[in-house]
Amino acid sequence: xxxxxxxxxxxxxxxxSGVVKTIIEKSxxxxxxxxxxxxxxxxxxxxxxxxxSFDISSEILVNDPEKIVNDDSVNIVVExxxxxxxxxxxxLAAVRNGKHVVTANKEVISxxxxxxxxxxxxNNVRVLFEASVGGGIPIISPLMRDLVSNDISSIKAxxxxxxxxxxxxxxxxxxxxxxxxxxxxxxxxxxxxxxxxVEGIDAAYKLSILSTLAFRASIxxxxxxxxGITKLTDKDFQYAKELGYSxxxxxxxxxxxxxxxxxxxxxxxxQDQMLAKVDDVLNAVEIETxxxxxxxxxxxxxxxxxxxxxxxxxxxxxxxSIAGDTDxxxxxxxxxxxxxxxxxxxxxxxxFRIEVIDEPGVLGRIATVFxxxxxxxxxxxxxxxxxxxxxAELVIMTHEATESSVDRAVVGxxxxxxxxxxxxxxxxVE
Ligand SMILES: NC(=O)c1ccc[n+]([C@@H]2O[C@H](COP(=O)([O-])OP(=O)(O)OC[C@H]3O[C@@H](n4cnc5c(N)ncnc54)[C@H](OP(=O)(O)O)[C@@H]3O)[C@@H](O)[C@H]2O)c1
Numbered sequence: 048x049x050x051x052x053x054x055x056x057x058x059x060x061x062x063x064s065g066v067v068k069t070i071i072e073k074s075x076x077x078x079x080x081x082x083x084x085x086x087x088x089x090x091x092x093x094x095x096x097x098x099x100s101f102d103i104s105s106e107i108l109v110n111d112p113e114k115i116v117n118d119d120s121v122n123i124v125v126e127x128x129x130x131x132x133x134x135x136x137x138x139l140a141a142v143r144n145g146k147h148v149v150t151a152n153k154e155v156i157s158x159x160x161x162x163x164x165x166x167x168x169x170n171n172v173r174v175l176f177e178a179s180v181g182g183g184i185p186i187i188s189p190l191m192r193d194l195v196s197n198d199i200s201s202i203k204a205x206x207x208x209x210x211x212x213x214x215x216x217x218x219x220x221x222x223x224x225x226x227x228x229x230x231x232x233x234x235x236x237x238x239x240x241x242x243x244x245v246e247g248i249d250a251a252y253k254l255s256i257l258s259t260l261a262f263r264a265s266i267x268x269x270x271x272x273x274x275g276i277t278k279l280t281d282k283d284f285q286y287a288k289e290l291g292y293s294x295x296x297x298x299x300x301x302x303x304x305x306x307x308x309x310x311x312x313x314x315x316x317x318q319d320q321m322l323a324k325v326d327d328v329l330n331a332v333e334i335e336t337x338x339x340x341x342x343x344x345x346x347x348x349x350x351x352x353x354x355x356x357x358x359x360x361x362x363x364x365x366x367x368s369i370a371g372d373t374d375x376x377x378x379x380x381x382x383x384x385x386x387x388x389x390x391x392x393x394x395x396x397x398x399f400r401i402e403v404i405d406e407p408g409v410l411g412r413i414a415t416v417f418x419x420x421x422x423x424x425x426x427x428x429x430x431x432x433x434x435x436x437x438x439a440e441l442v443i444m445t446h447e448a449t450e451s452s453v454d455r456a457v458v459g460x461x462x463x464x465x466x467x468x469x470x471x472x473x474x475x476v477e
Contacts, residue, residue, distance in 0.1 A: 049083060049122075049369065049370070050083065050084075051083055051084045051085070051086040052081060052083050052084070052085050052086065052122050052123065052366040052369055052370065053086050053088045053118070053120040053121045053122045053123070054070065054085055054086065054087050054088065054121070054122070054123050054125060054362060054366075055087075055088055055089045055090070055091075055115035055116075055118055055121035055123070055124050055125065056087070056089070056090040056091065056115070056125045056127060057091045057112045057115050057116075057124065057125065057126050057127060057128055057134075057137055058091070058092065058125075058126065058127030058128035058129070059090050059092050059099060059103075059127070060127065060128075061350075061351050061354075062127045062151055062178065062351060062354045062355060062358065063090070063092075063125075063127040064099060064100045064101045064351055065350075065351035065352045065354060065355030065358075066125065066127065066355045066358050066359060066362075067087065067090065067101055067103055068101045068352075068355070069352070069355050069356075069359050070085055070087055070359070070362075071087070071101075071103075077359070077363060080363050080367070081363055081366040081367055081370050082367065082370040082371070083366070083369075083370045085362065085366060086120075087103075087107060088107065088118060088120045088121055089107050089108075089109055089114060089115050089118055089121065090103060090107055090108050090109070090115075091109050091110065091111065091112040091114065091115050092108065092109075092110060093110060094110070095108050095109070095110050100351075112128070112133065112137050113137075113140070115137075115141075116137055116140045116141040116144055116146065117140075117144065121146060122146060122147060122365075122366075122369055123146065123147045123148070123149060123362055123365050123366065123369075124137070124138075124141035124146045124147070124148050124149075125148075125149045125150070125358060125362065126138050126141075126148060126149070126150040126151075126152060126155075127150070127151055127152075127358070128152075129151075129152055129154070130152075130154065131154050131155060131158065134150070134152050134154075134155050135155045135159055135163075138150060138152075138155065138163060138174070139162075139163065139166060142163065142166050142167050142170050142172055142174065143166065143170060145170055145171075145172060146172060147172045147173045147174070147175075147365045147369070148163075148167070148172070148173075148174040148175075149174075149175050149176070149358055149361040149362050149365065150174065150175075150176050150178075150179065151176070151178035151179055151354060151357070151358055152176070152179060153176075153179040153180060153249070153252040153253050153256060154252050156176045156179050156252075156256050157251075157252035157253070157255040157256055157267065157268045158252075158267065158268060160256070160259065160265075161265050161381070173364075173365050173368070175187075175361035175364060175365060176256070176361070177357040177358070177360055177361050178354045178355075178357035178358045178361070179253070179256055180206060180253040180256050180257055180332075181204075181206060181253070181330050181332060181344065181346070181348050181357075182208075182330065182346075182347055182348040182349040182350060182353050182354045182357065183346055183347045183348070183350065183352075183353025183354055183356045183357055184330060184331075184332065184344045184345070184346040184347070184348065184353075184357075185344070185357065185360070186257070186332050186344050187256070187260065188360070189334075189344070190257065190260040190261055190334075191260055194334065194336060194339065194342075196338060197336035197337060197338045197339060198336060198337045198338075199261040199262065199302070199334060199335070199336050200301065200302060200335050200336065200337070201299065201300065201301040201302070201334075201335045202254070202257050202258060202261055202298070202299065202300045202301075202332065202333070202334055202335075203297060203298075203299050203322060203332075203333045203335075203476070204250075204253075204254065204257065204297065204298045204299075204330070204331065204332040204333065205295055205296065205297065205298075205322060205325050205329075205330055205331050205332075206250050206253045206254065206257075206298050206330050206332065206348060207244055207247075207249050207250045207253075207296060207298075207330075207348075208236065208327075208328035208329070208330060208348045208349050209231060209236050209237045209241065209244040209245070209249075209328070210244055210245060210247075210250070210275075210276050210296040211295065211296065211325065211326070211327065211328060211329065211330070212227075212231055212236050212237075212327050212328045213227045213228055213231055213237075213245070213276065214276060214279070214294055214295060214296060214313075215326040215327050216230070217279065217281060217284050217294075218284045218288070218293060218294065221281045221284065221285065222281070223281060224276070224277065224279060224280070228241060228245070236328060245275045245276055245277055246273070246275035246277070247273040247274055247275040247276075247296060247311040247312065248268070248273060248275075250273075250296060250298045250311045251268045251271040251273045251298070251309075251311045252268050253298065254266075254271055254298035254299075254300055254309055254311060255267055255268045255270065255271055255309065257298075257300065257332065258271075258300035258307060258309050259381070261300065261302075261334070262300070262302050262307050262385055263381055263382050263385070264307060264381055264382050264384075264385030265381050266300070266307060266309055266387060270307075270309055270387040271298075271300075271309040271310060271311055272308075272309065272310040272311070272312070272389075272390035273310075273311045273312075274310075274311065274312035274313070275296075275313075276296050276313050278313075278471055279294060279313055279471065279473075280470070280471070282400065282440070282470065283398075283400060283470075283471050283473065286398075286400065286428065286430075286442045287315050287398070287473075288318075289428070290315075290398075290426075290428075290442070290444065291317060291318055292315035292316060292317060292318060292323075292398075292475070293315070293316055293317075293318050293323035293324075294313055294314070294315055294316075294473065295313070295314060295316055295322060295323065295325070296311065296312070296313055296314075297311070297312065297313075297314040297316070297322070297476055298310075298311045299311075299314075299476065302385075303388070305384055305385050305386055306385070306386050306387070306388035306392070307385055307386070307387055307388060308387075308388040308389075308390070308392060308393060309387070310390055310393070312473075312474060313473055313474075314473065314474050314475065314476040315398050315473055315474070315475040315476070316475075316476050316477070317477055320477075321333070321343055321345075322343075325345065328347070328348065328349065329345065329346065329347060329348065330345070330346065330347070330348025330349075331343060331344065331345040331346075332344045332345075390450055391449075391450050391451045391454075392449075392450070393449070393450040393474075394447050394448065394449045394450070395447060395448075395450075395474050395475060395476065396425070396444065396445055396446060396447055396448070396474075396475035396477070397422075397444075397445045397448060397453055397472055397473070397474060397475060398442065398443070398444055398445075398471075398472070398473045398474075398475055399441070399442070399443040399444075399445070399469070399471075399472050400440065400441070400442050400469075400470035400471045400472075401413070401440070401441045401443065401460060401466055401468070401469050401470060402432065402438055402439075402440050402441075402466070402467040402468040402469075402470055403438065403439055403440075403441055403465050403466050403467060404437065404438055404439075404465045404467065405436075405437055405438055405439040406465070409465045410427075410441075412463060412465060413441065413443075413460065413463070413465075413466070416456055416459040416460050416463060417443075417445070417456055419459065420448075420452045420453075420455045420456040420459060421448070421449075421452050422445050422446075422448040422452050422453065422456055423445065423446040423448070424443055424444070424445055424446070425444045425445060425446045426443075426444045427441055427442060427443045427444070428441070428442045429441055430442065438467060440470070444475070453472065457469060457472060
């Protein structure tokens with residue numbers, strides 16, 4: 048019978064510091080939740096001489112993460128270094144050594160979840176990952192446990208704080224993308240290389256995790272259609288506002304029969320929808336099910352203390368099971384019957400912004416292209432182009448159309464001669 052639970056951390060950066068602080072400052076409350084004391088036995092970092100935001104005893108600070116995964120006194124390894132490797136290797140080594148694992152690593156869980164959970168089952172240990180999606184928002188545990196009797200039909204989420212901050216500022220200040228990105232970098236909301244965030248890759252990792260749990264099928268990041276925010280301009284925000292929409296980077300997964308369609312892309316959403324009001328670095332996940340209808344999880348998607356809340360919840364869950372309490376969180380069992388649907392099967396409404404030569408007959412020719420592609424136009428606005436009086440800009444909203452017909456229309460418009468440029472095509476999500 049154990050008299051304490053050994054916890055070993057790998058990584059003490061933004062999230063790790065919050066976890067250490069909480070374990071130390073809330074030790075009495077946590078110990079009473081668990082039934083045994085949590086003992087922080089070791090913390091691995093890259094540079095042990097670095098000044099930390101929270102002081103810990105130098106005796107437990109090491110620069111070799113192998114020491115944590117091989118330490119007999121560690122029952123739970125907490126991986127908080129991020130990235131694919133060595134994080135994956137360390138998680139697998141910990142599991143092989145019979146240790147439970149808690150991680151906040153969306154990339155590793157999205158790409159290698161199936162391998163990790165299978166190895167965890169063989170070794171009779173648990174791997175929990177609440178902090179990997181939505182930072183401090185409890186979303187993984189509700190999907191695995193609280194919504195278990197529901198059939199989930201869709202997930203609609205804003206799960207990347209960096210892009211939501213950029214889009215919020217572009218919408219409210221008519222600010223230019225590159226200016227706002229640079230501000231986000233100065234404020235620490237965006238990395239020096241922002242590719243993973245602005246190209247939708249980070250959101251695709253997170254959506255793959257959510258949809259794997261929601262639809263009980265292996266959905267990888269590469270199964271998700273992914274489009275970033277870099278093509279959006281201040282004009283898109285101006286016109287969207289005039290039409291009653293907000294623009295958000297949405298991560299959406301829907302299931303029709305046995306097909307799951309996962310997609311990350313900028314979308315026009317009606318301004319009165321709750322997701323349209325989720326601003327700045329906040330995150331929100333809306334789940335639609337047969338029993339609950341729509342439920343919305345909303346809150347801080349990142350940050351030291353919010354994310355540490357999710358990490359500690361996982362540590363306590365595992366620690367309680369070690370201490371002899373029941374643990375209801377079991378890794379999900381995945382179905383082989385669910386297939387991934389390609390983006391070409393999507394049918395939705397679209398917003399087109401097109402720069403054209405302002406001359407008689409142009410509208411008719413454009414309408415013919417849409418008609419030939421089977422797309423019906425619901426409304427359009429014509430705008431003068433300040434830069435060039437002989438040209439005009441058309442904003443066209445369509446009725447529901449298929450993705451493949453929209454692809455054909457884009458080609459048809461480009462070949463028309465009177466279209467100077469297709470400024471943007473954005474899907475509408477209602
Ligand atoms: N930041 C957030 O708000 C947030 C929110 C949700 C999820 N997450 C996830 O949480 C994880 C950690 O993110 P973070 O923001 O805390 O990262 P971070 O601030 O960059 O911290 C990374 C930590 O890992 C250590 N480290 C890196 N490579 C190492 C190695 N090979 N061996 C030992 N230590 C190593 C670093 O050591 P040094 O300190 O010595 O450099 C640092 O302490 C990532 O998976 C991230 O996606 C973060």
